[in-house]
Amino acid sequence: MGLRSGLRIALVLALIAALTACGFARRMARLEQNRNEIARNGVVAGVVQIGELPLDQVEVALLRRDTDGLHAVALSHLGEGGYFAFLVPQQGVYLLAAYYDRDGRGLSDDDPATVVGLPAGLVVGPGVELSQRFALNAAMAPLPAEIRTALRKAEVPPNARKLQLFAGRTADIDEARFGRAFGTKGLWAPLDFASEMGIGVYFLGPYRSDRIPVLFVHGVGGYPQQWSKLIASLDRDRFQPWIYQYPSGMRLGQSGDTLADLLQSLQKRYGFSRMMIVAHSVGGLVSRQAILRLARVSPQQPVQLFVTLSTPWGGDALAQLGASRSPVVVPSWQDIAPDSVFLHDLLAQTLPASLRHQLFFGYRGSNMLIQGNSDGTIALVSQLAQPAQLQAARVRGFDETHESILDSRAVIEAIDEALEQSVVIDRLAGGGS
Numbered sequence: 001m002g003l004r005s006g007l008r009i010a011l012v013l014a015l016i017a018a019l020t021a022c023g024f025a026r027r028m029a030r031l032e033q034n035r036n037e038i039a040r041n042g043v044v045a046g047v048v049q050i051g052e053l054p055l056d057q058v059e060v061a062l063l064r065r066d067t068d069g070l071h072a073v074a075l076s077h078l079g080e081g082g083y084f085a086f087l088v089p090q091q092g093v094y095l096l097a098a099y100y101d102r103d104g105r106g107l108s109d110d111d112p113a114t115v116v117g118l119p120a121g122l123v124v125g126p127g128v129e130l131s132q133r134f135a136l137n138a139a140m141a142p143l144p145a146e147i148r149t150a151l152r153k154a155e156v157p158p159n160a161r162k163l164q165l166f167a168g169r170t171a172d173i174d175e176a177r178f179g180r181a182f183g184t185k186g187l188w189a190p191l192d193f194a195s196e197m198g199i200g201v202y203f204l205g206p207y208r209s210d211r212i213p214v215l216f217v218h219g220v221g222g223y224p225q226q227w228s229k230l231i232a233s234l235d236r237d238r239f240q241p242w243i244y245q246y247p248s249g250m251r252l253g254q255s256g257d258t259l260a261d262l263l264q265s266l267q268k269r270y271g272f273s274r275m276m277i278v279a280h281s282v283g284g285l286v287s288r289q290a291i292l293r294l295a296r297v298s299p300q301q302p303v304q305l306f307v308t309l310s311t312p313w314g315g316d317a318l319a320q321l322g323a324s325r326s327p328v329v330v331p332s333w334q335d336i337a338p339d340s341v342f343l344h345d346l347l348a349q350t351l352p353a354s355l356r357h358q359l360f361f362g363y364r365g366s367n368m369l370i371q372g373n374s375d376g377t378i379a380l381v382s383q384l385a386q387p388a389q390l391q392a393a394r395v396r397g398f399d400e401t402h403e404s405i406l407d408s409r410a411v412i413e414a415i416d417e418a419l420e421q422s423v424v425i426d427r428l429a430g431g432g433s
Contacts, residue, residue: 042124045085046132047265048078048098053138060084060098063150065121070095070146072154079198083165083265087191091125097147098136107151112140115147166200167262168269173204173228178245183223187330190247197245201262204231204241207270211240214419219281220248220332226280226406233412238423248282252335253342256289263294267302276305276422278415280406281378282336284311288346295352305422306357307415309405312336312378314385315343318369347387356425358418359392360411362400377402
């Protein structure tokens with residue numbers, strides 16, 4: 001074994017050791033299972049627009065067309081906002097069906113319904129992601145007899161994967177699900193997390209039309225409770241805090257696109273025209289992906305201020321090393337690698353002109369595995385990657401580590417100042433009080 005090869009192996013082991021403090025073998029086994037499941041599944045997700053229909057009486061089903069007919073492979077109630085998502089178990093031709101269980105007793109012959117995929121079907125398999133948006137109302141015709149029969153005969157496995165999505169559920173930041181243990185699970189077992197805990201934008205209080213939403217987005221291995229001090233300092237007379245909880249081991253493009261879809265749904269429901277995003281570390285990459293997707297959908301995308309803390313705009317060499325050398329790879333590592341397609345495409349696109357990006361970075365810390373100055377986790381050259389700097393309205397450094405930047409009084413005051421300045425700029429531009 002050469003010196004260079006031995007050093008690479010040592011770096012991989014150090015990377016893994018840095019990301020997990022205990023239960024190494026168990027986490028590796030769980031990650032391998034999750035990674036294999038990601039590799040062998042496609043995804044069908046979307047929204048059923050149901051108007052005034054009661055959410056808990058609408059079912060959505062995924063059916064596969066085989067040579068011997070239709071077979072239901074997954075069933076689910078809709079999530080908040082009408083969302084649904086399924087992992088597709090194998091390559092094939094599928095239909096999506098949604099129906100309103102009018103009497104609450106199960107599918108009836110006259111229950112109104114809608115079907116997506118007729119007549120040709122939806123072709124889905126490993127690596128294929130389909131997004132579907134369709135409507136259901138009480139005046140629609142019932143399901144075709146073939147689909148009703150398949151649903152009544154359905155013997156869907158109890159462990160069939162359903163990805164839960166939440167848009168606007170009210171929660172308390174002190175709940176255990178927003179703590180460190182679940183942040184770790186989101187990194188090492190992302191599919192388990194998504195199906196058991198769900199992915200969602202949560203409100204930390206009832207929605208107020210006279211308060212500007214401020215969304216907080218954690219990074220890889222992170223969790224919402226890391227924002228507790230900053231959220232406590234927020235001026236609740238002007239702002240309302242929201243949090244985005246997602247499994248950080250998932251591919252970052254998926255996490256960003258999901259966030260964009262959830263925000264679009266919330267904007268349609270509540271009609272807000274402005275909001276702000278504060279993101280830490282890789283959460284900045286996820287949030288930028290969401291902002292760019294929102295801007296493609298509508299020129300009136302609502303994000304007017306984007307504050308990022310210690311974001312690896314230039315990627316992370318250790319993540320690249322882990323993705324290429326580790327025996328088991330966290331999916332999101334592939335996107336954080338400096339030469340990833342995700343990073344290239346993310347920075348090649350220009351942020352909306354209506355948005356101000358304030359780029360905060362930390363420079364206290366040392367790590368023998370990182371070349372050059374760093375915050376102890378992310379190299380300074382990555383935090384200050386030129387494409388991100390050039391599009392930022394402000395770049396500011398803090399004598400903080402990758403973790404302490406979240407609790408720093410100076411940083412919290414700077415973020416509060418940025419939020420207030422954004423309100424003033426918007427008022428001067430005629431955007432309200």
